[in-house]
Amino acid sequence: MSRAAMNAPKLKRRVGKYELGRTIGEGTFAKVRFAKNTETGEHVAIKILGKEKVLKHKLVEQIKREISTMKLVKHPNVVRLHEVMGSKTKIFIVLEFVTGGELFDKIVNNGRMREDEARRYFHQLINAVDFCHSRGVYHRDLKPENLLLDTYGNLKVSDFGLSALSQQVRGDGLLHTTCGTPNYVAPEVLNDRGYDGATADLWSCGVILFILLAGYLPFDDSNLVRLYEKISNAEFSCPSWFSSGATRLIKRILDPNPLTRITISGILEDGWFRKGYKRPVFDEREDKNVDDVAAAFKDMEDHHVTEKREEQPVAMNAFELISMSKGLNLENLFDIEQEIKRETRFTSKCPASEIISKIEEAAKPLGFDIQKKNYKMSLENSTAGRKGNLNVATEIFQMAPSVHMVEVRKAKGDTLEFQKFYNSLSTSLKDVVWKSEEDMQGHAF
Known part of the structure; x- marks a missing residue:
């Protein structure tokens, strides 16, 4: 860069x-x-x-x-x-x-x-x-x-x-x-x-x-x-x-x-x-204005909110980094069949464009169709598994000028298939990875 x-x-x-x-x-x-x-x-x-x-x-x-x-x-x-x-x-x-x-x-x-x-x-x-x-x-x-x-x-x-x-x-x-x-x-x-x-x-x-x-x-x-x-x-x-x-x-x-x-x-x-039940006591109504709801659905430009897009990987602040630790994670970590993670992360000192190219090179031979947008990728397996097609989302965040964090997350499909995919991916990306999620949690959290 x-x-x-x-x-x-x-x-x-x-x-x-x-x-x-x-x-x-x-x-x-x-x-x-x-x-x-x-x-x-x-x-x-x-x-x-x-x-x-x-x-x-x-x-x-x-x-x-x-x-x-x-x-x-x-x-x-x-x-x-x-x-x-x-x-x-x-x-x-x-x-x-x-x-x-x-x-x-x-x-x-x-x-x-x-x-x-x-x-x-x-x-x-x-x-x-x-x-x-x-x-x-x-x-x-x-x-x-x-x-x-x-x-x-x-x-x-x-x-x-x-x-x-x-x-x-x-x-x-x-x-x-x-x-x-x-x-x-x-x-x-x-x-x-x-x-x-x-x-x-x-x-x-x-x-x-x-x-x-x-x-x-x-x-x-x-x-x-x-x-x-x-x-x-x-x-x-x-x-x-x-x-x-x-x-x-x-x-x-x-x-x-x-x-x-x-x-x-x-x-x-x-x-x-x-047994031990108490009815909740609270202020029932606060905001009496619902004009924004009607405006949001109107197809008129003067009601539209403006969207601006990033041109580089999103910089991550401390609160967001902490929110990724298990205690604050909003995503579903409860899998009835297996206690297997549905997402994982690693850090890299490579430029963001190089990380994206390497993920693309690793995913294509595994049978994934790839869509890219800014510093996000959507990988979809063309072969359906037992819970439909595996869909993996990746996103790159900037943590420091020369350090990026890459999140790899199962968007759809079977968690076991995602784990298998990530094992293959991580083998191909060993030259890109600086620290794994386990290393990050052991030091940062």
């Missing part, structure tokens, strides 16, 4: 007043980026949606209504939605940045929970779900990735009001869906006969409570057809260490018939649940 290039001003990517950092989550419909409010210095998470995908699913009015509702509320167990912005092609949803990792990481690290600890988290989960349901907003996709912990160890449910993106409303007026992770999903959702958001959310809450107490899934099978049968018939058994009260409540929640399944009001009256 020339001296002139080294001294050129670094243009980081901005969206309005927010400076965007690394990607901290990725899904079918959205990407989540770490960001900083340049006016206040506050750290936030920004969910970025393609407008075309939102419009294509004919759910704009429902999504606008649900996002508007979520913007008006501030509940201690729900991730705060600060504001919504739109550009010509994207919707940007600015969310509270939750720093305590995922609830399920506690199970991966420590095993199943004691009953009183599990009950405390279940209290917080039901409080969040009850509050949002009372305002006509349903989650419809409660799963481990959506259960986060704040600095004080309190549960925060994310993505309320946003999961409508993966749903469709048909002529019968009911919701229909296709889901990637069926283990947490109610039988009526899997059978695709249309379903009520409230009862479906409660089933997922029951699965979550079972995992907290047992340390494993109530419904699991490597054969997908058999797994669907188990869920549809509610074929599960509670382990011997469950108390009779916990067993009774879980059986009432995991009732395959949504019409006889226990309701939230029934849960609030349940003897096991009521």
Whole structure:
């Protein structure tokens, strides 16, 4: 890299007043980026949606209504939605940045929970779900990735009001869906006969409570057809260490018939649940203005937020570097099948352009199609694995003038296949790697 290039001003990517950092989550419909409010210095998470995908699913009015509702509320167990912005092609949803990792990481690290600890988290989960349901907003996709912990160890449910993106409303007026992770999903959702958001959310809450107490899934099978049968018939058994009260409540929640399944009001009256329960006290409404939500969806330039893109690798500040350590990682590290990392990092003293060329050279013989944009790459395997095509995202960050950090992350596909791919990649990149993630954690964290 020339001296002139080294001294050129670094243009980081901005969206309005927010400076965007690394990607901290990725899904079918959205990407989540770490960001900083340049006016206040506050750290936030920004969910970025393609407008075309939102419009294509004919759910704009429902999504606008649900996002508007979520913007008006501030509940201690729900991730705060600060504001919504739109550009010509994207919707940007600015969310509270939750720093305590995922609830399920506690199970991966420590095993199943004691009953009183599990009950405390279940209290917080039901409080969040009850509050949002009372305002006509349903989650419809409660799963481990959506259960986060704040600095004080309190549960925060994310993505309320946003999961409508993966749903469709048909002529019968009911919701229909296709889901990637069926283990947490109610039988009526899997059978695709249309379903009520409230009862479906409660089933997922029951699965979550079972995992907290047992340390494993109530419904699991490597054969997908058999797994669907188990869920549809509610074929599960509670382990011997469950108390009779916990067993009774879980059986009432995991009732395959949504019409006889226990309701939230029934849960609030349940003897096991009521032990130590306190209703949350909080200021219910703060922001009464939802003009930004309507403006974000308008296709008019005067309503659009300005986007500026970086021309060099994003420089990483200390907070972002620390946020990559396990205690603050927002991404899902809980894999039911194997405790294998879904992302890894290394540092390099090579120029960014050389790192990209070397990754490209290493990935092509392994059968990957490569897309490049700035200092990011998307590698997709043309051969589908057992969980579809493996898709790997890489991004380069500048840590110092001559030091870069490279993040290699599984975006889609099987974690085992990702591990195999990374082992092959790291062998090819041995001349590029300066320090591995293990070395970095051993010295820096």
